[in-house]
Amino acid sequence: MRRSILALVLSTALTPAMAETPGVAAPAPGIANYDPTLSAKEAVLANWELASAGLRAGRVMAEKVVELAENDAPYPALARQAQFAQKTMVQRYNAAQWVYADPSVAAPTDAERALAGAVGAAFTPCETGDCTAERDALEAAFVHATEELNAAALAARAALTAREDRADTVLMSEQLMLIATYLESGDWGSDFALTDFERDAEEMAARIVGTMSLWRNVEPYVGLAAPEIDAAINAASQDLLRTLRRETRNVGTLAPDSEILVQLTGKAQVLAAEFRRAAALFTA
Numbered sequence: 001m002r003r004s005i006l007a008l009v010l011s012t013a014l015t016p017a018m019a020e021t022p023g024v025a026a027p028a029p030g031i032a033n034y035d036p037t038l039s040a041k042e043a044v045l046a047n048w049e050l051a052s053a054g055l056r057a058g059r060v061m062a063e064k065v066v067e068l069a070e071n072d073a074p075y076p077a078l079a080r081q082a083q084f085a086q087k088t089m090v091q092r093y094n095a096a097q098w099v100y101a102d103p104s105v106a107a108p109t110d111a112e113r114a115l116a117g118a119v120g121a122a123f124t125p126c127e128t129g130d131c132t133a134e135r136d137a138l139e140a141a142f143v144h145a146t147e148e149l150n151a152a153a154l155a156a157r158a159a160l161t162a163r164e165d166r167a168d169t170v171l172m173s174e175q176l177m178l179i180a181t182y183l184e185s186g187d188w189g190s191d192f193a194l195t196d197f198e199r200d201a202e203e204m205a206a207r208i209v210g211t212m213s214l215w216r217n218v219e220p221y222v223g224l225a226a227p228e229i230d231a232a233i234n235a236a237s238q239d240l241l242r243t244l245r246r247e248t249r250n251v252g253t254l255a256p257d258s259e260i261l262v263q264l265t266g267k268a269q270v271l272a273a274e275f276r277r278a279a280a281l282f283t284a
Contacts, residue, residue, distance in 0.1 A: 085142075
């Protein structure tokens with residue numbers, strides 16, 4: 001990096017509230033989705049809060065189903081609410097999978113089985129006159145899902161809290177490296193919870209899109225330091241997302257060696273390399 005750029009990047013932090021040691025300079029207001037009230041540090045922490053809040057939203061949806069069951073709602077109404085809730089639960093859990101690229105963040109021990117159980121229970125028709133067995137099974141499944149989503153949300157929140165005293169350059173580098181690590185790992189394309197329901201592509205899309213949503217909060221700081229890397233990340237991410245949309249349309253299950261996964265893996269690795277370049281901008 002040229003000395004002038006390095007000096008700019010390592011100038012004072014953005015807002016008085018976050019002024020600390022030399023940090024990341026603020027881009028001009030109006031760039032991309034940049035919020036000028038956020039410092040670089042706050043932008044990174046907002047990504048961790050996005051994960052935590054999304055998991056909490058999934059938990060809240062599960063809790064509503066449990067509450068309806070406890071209040072003896074008619075089974076058809078209970079099943080409709082469960083079917084509505086499971087969509088949010090599945091998407092929010094998968095969108096936060098990038099947090100486990102940090103080995104210090106504990107993954108819930110039984111979340112995949114809990115989600116699969118909730119989805120299965122939500123779509124179980126009533127086979128008895130009073131639907132007691134189906135109601136009990138549905139309630140138990142959503143209690144289990146509530147517990148697992150709550151554990152995941154607490155872990156993400158704890159990770160956020162652990163980062164509150166770190167310098168903004170450290171956080172920016174780490175955030176970009178976590179994205180790169182997750183994309184390189186291929187974890188976004190394996191261990192699907194809902195294979196039995198032919199929803200692999202749905203889970204994979206939530207994981208990739210959830211990870212890429214982090215970029216918008218931190219992009220302006222990369223663009224300020226190295227416009228060419230910013231442009232390269234945008235081009236590679238568009239290529240990955242375009243391929244994801246095109247190749248997974250109407251796809252249910254994904255074999256580990258499928259052509260779709262081979263294509264996406266190659267594009268994810270290209271994008272990960274650019275994120276690693278971006279992370280290096282903030283490494284002293």
